[in-house]
Amino acid sequence: MFGTSGIRGPVGETVTAELALSVGRALGVEAERVVVGRDARESGRLLTDALTAGLRESGTDAVDLGLAATPTVARAVGWEDADAGVAITASHNPPADNGLKLWQPSGQAFDEPRRERISERVREDAADLRAWDDLGGRESADARERHVEALADAVAVDDPPTVVVDVGNGAGGVTVDALQRLGCHVETLNAQPDGAFPGRPSEPTAEHCTSLASLVAESDADLGIAHDGDADRTRAVAGDGTYLSGDVTLALFARAAASEGDRVAAPVDTSLAVDDHLAEAGVSVTRTKVGDVYVAERVTDEGVVFGGEPSGAWIWPDATLCPDGPLAACKLAALASDRPLAERAAEVETYPIRRDSVGTDEKRAVMERVAERVTAAYEDVSTLDGVRVDLGDGWFLLRASGTQPLVRITAEARDETRADAVFAEARDVLDAAV
Known part of the structure; x- marks a missing residue:
C-alpha cells in the first residue's frame, strides 16, 4: 500500500475517502495526537475530513494545519507535541493524484516497519473505535509562522x-x-x-x-x-x-x-x-x-x-x-x-550519464537473474537498491521501477566514449536477463 514516498495515486481509484478513513483508524491505534496538513489539491479537503474522522473515532486528537507545506507538517509534529503527522499530498504528481505521507516526531517519514504496521491494520480492519464520550477532538493550528x-x-x-x-x-x-x-x-x-x-x-x-x-x-x-x-x-x-x-x-x-x-x-x-x-x-x-x-x-x-x-x-x-x-x-x-x-x-565538473529502460512484467525475476550474472562477473557490486556495478572509471545501475513494469538502466563515465561503452555493457546484461 505504501511506497517509499507514502501512498499516492489517482483520486477515486487508488486514493479514496474510504482509504483515508482506514489510515486514520489504523494510525489512531498507536497515536494520541496527530498533526494533519494538505497541499492545494481540492481533493485534499475531503481526504482531510475522512482521515481526521478515522483518528477521532479512535480517540485520537487531530491538529489541522489546513493548507501547509509538507515540511511544515513534518516539523509541526514535534512543535505540537504530537505522536505523528500526515501530509495529504501527491507532491510533484499530476493534479488527478493525491496521497498520504506519514511523519514521526523527529521529522523523519515513517520507516518501513511503521508503514507495514499501518498497512497491516488497514488490511485487517484492525481499529480501536471508541464510544460517543471518548472520541478525539479536532483543533485548528497555523504552523507557518x-x-x-x-x-x-x-x-x-x-x-x-x-x-x-x-x-x-x-x-x-x-x-x-x-x-x-x-x-x-x-x-x-x-x-x-x-x-x-x-x-x-x-x-x-x-x-x-x-x-x-x-x-x-x-x-x-x-x-x-x-x-x-x-x-x-x-x-x-x-x-x-x-x-x-x-x-x-x-x-x-x-x-x-x-x-x-x-x-x-x-x-x-x-x-x-x-x-x-x-x-x-x-x-x-x-x-x-x-x-x-x-x-x-x-x-x-x-x-x-x-x-x-x-x-x-x-x-x-x-x-x-x-x-x-x-x-x-x-x-x-x-x-x-x-x-x-x-x-x-x-567548479563542479559534470560527466555524461546515459539512461534508458526496458519493459517487463517480470521485474523481480529479471532482477534476480541480473544479480546472479553481475555478482559472478564483476568485483565491485552493490545490491543495496537494484544492482550497481562500480567499474572505477564509471558505473552502471540496473534497478526495477517502483511504479511501472520497467527495469531502468543508468550508466555514467568521465568521458563520452567510455559512457557509451558502459551503457552498452549494462544493456547487454539486462537484455540477457530479460
Whole structure:
C-alpha cells in the first residue's frame, strides 16, 4: 500500500475517502495526537475530513494545519507535541493524484516497519473505535509562522540577494515569507495556490521551469527557486538563468555543509560529479536506496552532516529529518549572497550519464537473474537498491521501477566514449536477463 514516498495515486481509484478513513483508524491505534496538513489539491479537503474522522473515532486528537507545506507538517509534529503527522499530498504528481505521507516526531517519514504496521491494520480492519464520550477532538493550528521563524534562525544572509520564487501554485508560500524575513527582495511566479497547477506542472524540472529561468536571466535577480506542489522539493536557477541540475545542486549544498572527514548521504543513482567535487575537500559520499526516507535514515549516522537526492530533496539533520524545500531555498540565498551560484556551479565538473529502460512484467525475476550474472562477473557490486556495478572509471545501475513494469538502466563515465561503452555493457546484461 505504501511506497517509499507514502501512498499516492489517482483520486477515486487508488486514493479514496474510504482509504483515508482506514489510515486514520489504523494510525489512531498507536497515536494520541496527530498533526494533519494538505497541499492545494481540492481533493485534499475531503481526504482531510475522512482521515481526521478515522483518528477521532479512535480517540485520537487531530491538529489541522489546513493548507501547509509538507515540511511544515513534518516539523509541526514535534512543535505540537504530537505522536505523528500526515501530509495529504501527491507532491510533484499530476493534479488527478493525491496521497498520504506519514511523519514521526523527529521529522523523519515513517520507516518501513511503521508503514507495514499501518498497512497491516488497514488490511485487517484492525481499529480501536471508541464510544460517543471518548472520541478525539479536532483543533485548528497555523504552523507557518513557526516555520518561518525556524528558517530565519537557521540561516544567515549577509548581503540579501534578489530572488524569484516559482511557488508552482502549491503550498510553498512559506519560502517567500522566510526569504523576506532574511532581507531578500522577492518576486513570485505562480504564487496563488491551485491544485490544478495551471501555471506549470507540479514537478520543477528544467522543462517546466523555463519561465523562471527566463525571468531570472532577463532581470537583476541573483537566484531563482522552484518548488513542487507541497514544497518538499527545491530546484535552483543561477543568476545567469542556468537551471542547475540536481547533481550539481547536491554537490554545492554538500560542499557548504561538510568539512574534511565528514560524510554526506546520497542515493545509488547520484553522479560521480558529486563524489569528485567533495573529494577535493576531503568529504566522502555514503550511498543509500533511492527515496528521501532512506536518505533521512542515513543522515542519523555519526559523521553524516547532509543528505540529498538529485530529484530535489535536501536534508540538514541538525535542523530536521524531513526534506525541507523552504530551508533549501534559504540556504541557496545564503550561498548566492556570498558568491554567484553560476561561479560555484562551474567548479563542479559534470560527466555524461546515459539512461534508458526496458519493459517487463517480470521485474523481480529479471532482477534476480541480473544479480546472479553481475555478482559472478564483476568485483565491485552493490545490491543495496537494484544492482550497481562500480567499474572505477564509471558505473552502471540496473534497478526495477517502483511504479511501472520497467527495469531502468543508468550508466555514467568521465568521458563520452567510455559512457557509451558502459551503457552498452549494462544493456547487454539486462537484455540477457530479460
